[in-house]
Amino acid sequence: MKSTEDKLNHAMVEFYEKLSSWEQAVVKGKEVSLPQVHTVEILGGNGPMRMKELADKIGVTTGTLTVQIDKMVKSGLVIRKPNELDKRSILVELTEKGREMFEEHDELHHQLTSELTVKFTQEERELLLNFLERVNAEF
Numbered sequence: 001m002k003s004t005e006d007k008l009n010h011a012m013v014e015f016y017e018k019l020s021s022w023e024q025a026v027v028k029g030k031e032v033s034l035p036q037v038h039t040v041e042i043l044g045g046n047g048p049m050r051m052k053e054l055a056d057k058i059g060v061t062t063g064t065l066t067v068q069i070d071k072m073v074k075s076g077l078v079i080r081k082p083n084e085l086d087k088r089s090i091l092v093e094l095t096e097k098g099r100e101m102f103e104e105h106d107e108l109h110h111q112l113t114s115e116l117t118v119k120f121t122q123e124e125r126e127l128l129l130n131f132l133e134r135v136n137a138e139f
Helices: 004-026 032-046 051-058 060-073 098-118 122-137
Strands: 078-082 089-095
Touching: 004 098, 032 051, 032 060, 032 089, 032 098, 032 122, 051 060, 051 089, 051 098, 060 078, 089 098, 098 122
Parallel strands: none
Antiparallel strands: 078 089
């Protein structure tokens, strides 16, 4: 008989794989890559960010992010602008096109969340939220 720890491990891995597959399906056939969509999500949720902050949130080096941001600037999703608070750094900010992509993708996430929790009570949703917030705080 598997332990609770084993079952939890399997359930978390399975959820991650299913969510990753869903994300891949959402961007398939689009002009953007999944890492670019994740960048749009982060900027849409946080506002303009310095490259170092953004790279840390995404989990890549600033060099890798620079290549990605160059492509995103060319496609009109983001702009680079001087940081008024720190003249040595550059902020990355969504353009109107990037903001529209964020809103569209965010709505897809809302739909997925609604579909996954449709049979949950309000109390179960609040418990799930609490658990996810606690798990996320550990990263």
